[in-house]
Amino acid sequence: MGRISLRKLLYKKDVAPVLHGIINAIGSSVTIEDAGGAVLLTANDDAAKTSRSPVTVSGDIIGWVIGDGKTAPIASMIAYLAGMESERRNLADETLNKYKEINLLYNMAEKVSSCLDPGEVAKLVIDETKKFIDGSGTSLKLLNEETGELETITSCGNECNAHTTAAPDKGIEGSIFTTGKAEIVNDVLADPRYVAGENKVSSMICAPLKIKDKVIGTIKISSENPINYTAEHLKLLNTIASQAAAAIENARLYDELKEAFFTTVYTLAETIEKRDPYTGGHTKRVMEYSLAIGRVLALSEEDMTRLKLSAILHDIGKIGVKDSVLLKAGKLTDEEFDEIKRHAVYGEEILAHIKQLKNIIPGVKYHHEKYNGKGYPDGLKEEEIDITARIIAVADSFDAMTSSRPYREGLSLDIAFEELRKHAGTQFDPDVVTAFFAADVIEAFFEANARGKFFS
Numbered sequence: 326m327g328r329i330s331l332r333k334l335l336y337k338k339d340v341a342p343v344l345h346g347i348i349n350a351i352g353s354s355v356t357i358e359d360a361g362g363a364v365l366l367t368a369n370d371d372a373a374k375t376s377r378s379p380v381t382v383s384g385d386i387i388g389w390v391i392g393d394g395k396t397a398p399i400a401s402m403i404a405y406l407a408g409m410e411s412e413r414r415n416l417a418d419e420t421l422n423k424y425k426e427i428n429l430l431y432n433m434a435e436k437v438s439s440c441l442d443p444g445e446v447a448k449l450v451i452d453e454t455k456k457f458i459d460g461s462g463t464s465l466k467l468l469n470e471e472t473g474e475l476e477t478i479t480s481c482g483n484e485c486n487a488h489t490t491a492a493p494d495k496g497i498e499g500s501i502f503t504t505g506k507a508e509i510v511n512d513v514l515a516d517p518r519y520v521a522g523e524n525k526v527s528s529m530i531c532a533p534l535k536i537k538d539k540v541i542g543t544i545k546i547s548s549e550n551p552i553n554y555t556a557e558h559l560k561l562l563n564t565i566a567s568q569a570a571a572a573i574e575n576a577r578l579y580d581e582l583k584e585a586f587f588t589t590v591y592t593l594a595e596t597i598e599k600r601d602p603y604t605g606g607h608t609k610r611v612m613e614y615s616l617a618i619g620r621v622l623a624l625s626e627e628d629m630t631r632l633k634l635s636a637i638l639h640d641i642g643k644i645g646v647k648d649s650v651l652l653k654a655g656k657l658t659d660e661e662f663d664e665i666k667r668h669a670v671y672g673e674e675i676l677a678h679i680k681q682l683k684n685i686i687p688g689v690k691y692h693h694e695k696y697n698g699k700g701y702p703d704g705l706k707e708e709e710i711d712i713t714a715r716i717i718a719v720a721d722s723f724d725a726m727t728s729s730r731p732y733r734e735g736l737s738l739d740i741a742f743e744e745l746r747k748h749a750g751t752q753f754d755p756d757v758v759t760a761f762f763a764a765d766v767i768e769a770f771f772e773a774n775a776r777g778k779f780f781s
């Protein structure tokens with residue numbers, strides 16, 4: 326509650342005339358002082374003063390009315406007006422605080438619901454919570470299903486000093502996790518559940534993160550100096566916790582879905598690769614080289630995802646090429662070579678049926694285009710060729726050159742490098758070739774393909 330200024334109250338335009346009217350009607354000598362003894366009003370000062378009546382609001386003396394026996398009711402009247410003023414102010418403060426709270430909650434809900442990374446959601450929640458509830462540290466923990474421990478996902482302030490993992494059945498936070506009930510602990514060290522290793526704070530407030538009835542973690546605010554957290558704080562933290570839990574679960578499900586999607590796509594590519602066992606591991610290597618180049622070129626997150634998927638599925642069209650042609654060991658006739666070339670367009674035809682994969686068609690269809698326009702299927706050149714296709718072209722050729730086939734030994738690394746340099750600007754985008762050499766591709770080469778074929 327803000328302290329009421331007696332001076333302001335006495336001189337309010339609807340109070341001052343009434344007060345003066347009463348004083349004149351009584352005819353007594355009256356002096357009104359504030360709590361510190363400063364004189365705020367004096368009337369009929371010639372008469373004797375025999376009494377001092379306090380002006381009290383909510384138990385606090387905010388001033389004095391000094392006069393004779395008849396002036397005591399003036400103190401009561403001023404106290405009544407001050408009480409009303411105080412109540413009005415409290416109500417206004419409460420309304421304002423509620424408005425701020427709703428506004429912050431709304432902003433938080435909007436931010437976290439559009440975020441699809443569990444770690445980022447946790448960080449956002451912590452940042453927003455600090456705006457609602459005072460404390461010197463905040464943390465968010467989630468249960469790691471594999472280790473069975475509560476793991477700190479994000480923390481700030483004094484909560485950074487706490488252990489990063491905790492047993493879900495020990496300590497105050499563990500107990501809140503187990504019971505699933507939010508709690509205020511205003512004297513942490515005196516709590517019998519406190520265990521060594523828990524943060525040595527004075528007060529804390531902690532709520533479980535729940536999805537339906539399942540507790541997935543906790544959110545905690547603590548203070549090194551004593552704070553009297555209230556039921557109002559607890560209610561607020563519970564609201565934040567339920568929003569946070571829903572957003573984190575959402576982000577986790579999205580992650581799982583994304584992983585399942587990539588696994589499905591990868592399995593599909595591997596199944597196709599199995600038709601030609603001599604290319605074993607080709608898809609994985611092309612993907613790794615492509616991503617390494619993409620990182621050097623600082624592609625956007627969206628382009629990196631497109632690059633990854635189109636690198637995995639770049640030869641999916643080979644599914645439409647006859648085994649007799651695809652697996653032929655000897656030299657191909659012109660017709661057979663034309664049939665092989667068709668795999669680029671077959672790839673487009675297959676992917677056109679899958680809504681989620683339509684945006685990778687350029688990477689798949691054009692991975693055999695050449696920078697000078699002499700490639701296939703459309704003879705596109707330079708920037709007309711999608712960046713993902715220009716990258717896959719380099720990665721695919723590099724792997725084809727360095728892989729051994731039954732009818733030929735793969736080239737050594739330095740000869741393959743030389744080939745890339747020689748064809749930069751004609752077959753390959755020169756910037757992509759430069760990025761290839763700047764990328765950690767050689768390391769990826771060793772990791773992906775330990776064939777013992779190093780420099781000749």
Ligand SMILES: [Fe+2]
Pocket residue numbers: 639640668692693
């Ligand atoms: Fe291809």
